Amino acid sequence: MLEKLFQVINRIERLNMVSMHQMRRSVNNLTKPLGSLGRLEEIAVRLAGITGSVQPSVDKKAIVVMCGDHGVVQEGVSAYPQEVTGLMMANFIRRSAAVNVLAQQAGAEVQVIDVGTLLTDLPEGVVRRKVRPGTANMAQGPAMTKQEAVAAIHVGMDTAYELADKGIEVIGLGEMGIGNTTPSSAMTAVFTNHPVEQITGRGTGIDDEALAAKTKVIERAIEVNQPDPGDAVDVLAKVGGLEIAGLAGVIMGAAARRVPVVIDGVITGAAALAACRIEPRCRDYLFASHLSVEPAHRIVLDELGLKPLLHLDMRLGEGTGAALALPVIESAVQLVSRMATFEDLGIPSPAPEEDEFSLAVDGLK
Incomplete structure (x- = not known):
């Protein structure tokens, strides 16, 4: 592989x-x-x-929404139940989510890919590329194996190649996975060596008590797994997510085909960190759409040396920031x-x- x-x-x-x-x-x-x-x-x-x-032309645009579930949700790190991942996938297909509205306005198609959700009956229109049904609980052991992380990266690379073959000229990144700010914060802490408490945010809107607990979960996951910051695949496997690995693959595949990539918030930012640790030249192909209010996002963008195009105090994900930035790039x-x-x-x-x-x-x- x-x-x-x-x-x-x-x-x-x-x-x-x-x-x-x-x-x-x-x-x-x-x-x-x-x-x-x-x-x-x-x-x-x-x-x-x-x-x-x-x-250059950016007339033909696409937003890739990678979807995956996370075993660490068992630790109470999200304000929403895990079933919301599947419900939102159906919402994307109905073109009723925020990213659909903004993508349509920008003239971009939205591709929804299941790289690792728990859902068995996928809504018609979701691309089935499931590597495994959700990650394991990273607070107790590795989220997945290295082979699974590489397989998820391959899903992303294949997706980028398929879009390039269709004539897509710019790709925005989006994601869906309840609990995924937890692995993205863990990855950011490992890659940047920042203290976990400086990086961890409220995600879906957890309260102070839950935020403190989430911080401890991330610290425990890093302590239990000891991910190697010099090995991005090891970090993805131990404290990452399937959709995050898939997004890293999209970045690498797009760069190989000379297609610019617009990253969204903190989750896609963590994927960008992983992709750039695997191949630093990926950084040249990235545009940062906006600055999320998630504290890890500014750290991620500083690490990548990218300046956000927009400052709108957003933290939704899905690719909404990328969709908003596409018209700026086209301008x-x-x-x-x-x-x-x-x-x-x-x-x-x-x-x-x-x-x-x-x-x-x-x-x-």
């Missing part, structure tokens, strides 16, 4: 600096003061680097392709030629 993982990793290339240089020149020639479109300019430059094209492309240039007006560009390449490199930051 590892052979396929390595094959995908070996296909992940660095950003195309020539395309970025050309895009920065195009951006600087638009009829506006230099840098006045701020981060929209950075987005356009990085999209050029990702796709290798000075005319960057539209501005470059449709705005007039100084040449169109018959006047010289204000951009000094000797600075253009360094400005292109700035788009990586």
Whole structure:
């Protein structure tokens, strides 16, 4: 199974600096003061680097909602019962969830994938890729085996490849799994070496007493399993989740196909941390949609070196933040392709030629 993982990793290339240089020149020639479109300019430059094209397109969009259940829910870490995972999957298929509303507005399709829920009778329309029915209770032992974690990563890689083959040009990440802020917080603590109490949040809205208990559960899970921060697959297997591993696979598969990825909140952020620990070049293909109010999310984004596009005090998940960010990313492309240039007006560009390449490199930051 590892052979396929390595094959995908070996296909992940660095950003195309020539395309970025050309895009920065195009951006600087638009009829506006230099840098006045701020981060929209950075987005356009990085999209050029990702796709290798000075005319990138993000017209065809998809949001992948990976779904899995978590044995650690037995420890009382969530305000909602585990059955809600399956109920929400049906809600996604009915196109009645928040992510569906926002995805439709952004012109994105929503793909719902069962990589590890407890549900046996799946709603029609859910893609069945179940590795196992839920993880084990990580407070008592490993959430899954390494082989299962790799299998879930493969599900994500295959999904990204299938979407790329369909012509999808940008992928947003979403998830559903009651209790999944617990493994994502545990993973963040392991990867960043931050104290668990600084990372653990309220998730679905637990009270102070439950938050204190959740923090202790995460500390116990890390103590019991001793995940190796230098081995991302080990971390996923011991204190992660099946949908989190699946999302990490989507990131790696998309990067291998030069497709940009928009991460959502703290759960997809934990998946991004895992993917970037497996292959650091994945980071260049990521856009951070927003900053969640979950305390781990800021730590995750700082670790990845990503700046969120939006600040809306959200903590829903599902891919809602990614859906909201897709039009912002599309706006960057539209501005470059449709705005007039100084040449169109018959006047010289204000951009000094000797600075253009360094400005292109700035788009990586």
